[in-house]
Amino acid sequence: MIDREIYKLWRSKTSDLRYFRPKRWDELKKVIVEQDVKSVLEFGSGVSTFLFDNINLKVVSFETDPKYMEFVKSLCSPKVTFKLWDNKSATINDFYDLALVDGILPRTHQLEIALKHAKFIAIDDFKDSLLRKLTNYERIDSQSTILAVFVRLNTKLKLNLNKHQISGTDWRARIAQAQVNR
Numbered sequence: 089m090i091d092r093e094i095y096k097l098w099r100s101k102t103s104d105l106r107y108f109r110p111k112r113w114d115e116l117k118k119v120i121v122e123q124d125v126k127s128v129l130e131f132g133s134g135v136s137t138f139l140f141d142n143i144n145l146k147v148v149s150f151e152t153d154p155k156y157m158e159f160v161k162s163l164c165s166p167k168v169t170f171k172l173w174d175n176k177s178a179t180i181n182d183f184y185d186l187a188l189v190d191g192i193l194p195r196t197h198q199l200e201i202a203l204k205h206a207k208f209i210a211i212d213d214f215k216d217s218l219l220r221k222l223t224n225y226e227r228i229d230s231q232s233t234i235l236a237v238f239v240r241l242n243t244k245l246k247l248n249l250n251k252h253q254i255s256g257t258d259w260r261a262r263i264a265q266a267q268v269n270r
């Protein structure tokens with residue numbers, strides 16, 4: 089399914105507005121694709137779970153509301169693992185490429201667990217006051233939405249052609265300029 093179809097289906101099933109918005113998904117998907125993310129630890133199930141599943145990521149989704157969890161489960165493939173929890177403590181043994189912190193408030197424990205179990209951390213409704221918990225991290229999204237994506241500082245990022253590589257035209261312009269300056 090394409091993302092637009094997923095959103096259409098989601099909106100046809102629930103009128104609740106607490107869902108992960110398309111612009112934020114576009115931001116997150118860019119990181120997922122560029123950094124070759126394969127596994128996700130998610131706090132707060134929803135359309136995000138459906139979207140992760142749709143691009144074949146390994147997903148473990150922690151949710152606090154059992155009825156709602158069953159609803160999201162009914163839309164996802166059986167490959168997704170759902171875990172009911174109390175928004176406080178979770179037993180997690182694995183390490184994931186990405187964690188999405190987007191469950192019910194407060195998100196303190198979600199973030200603390202995410203920091204221990206994933207390389208990339210995506211936080212929805214991000215506030216600067218959280219930066220003190222992220223001293224070892226660098227923000228890598230375009231900062232155009234309220235979703236913030238961070239990476240651990242010692243992580244080698246996959247080369248992002250758009251952001252880090254100078255295009256052929258730029259090189260030609262630079263060489264021409266250097267010749268003029270000589």
Ligand SMILES: C[S@@+](CC[C@H](N)C(=O)[O-])C[C@H]1O[C@@H](n2cnc3c(N)ncnc32)[C@H](O)[C@@H]1O
Pocket residue numbers: 102103104106107108131132133134135136137151152153156190191192
């Ligand atoms: C910000 S929402 C989670 C968003 C989720 N990551 C998504 O992509 O839709 C936080 C919590 O609100 C509750 N929630 C969101 N949508 C709901 C719905 N349609 N019905 C009941 N609870 C909902 C769930 O407990 C969910 O974990």
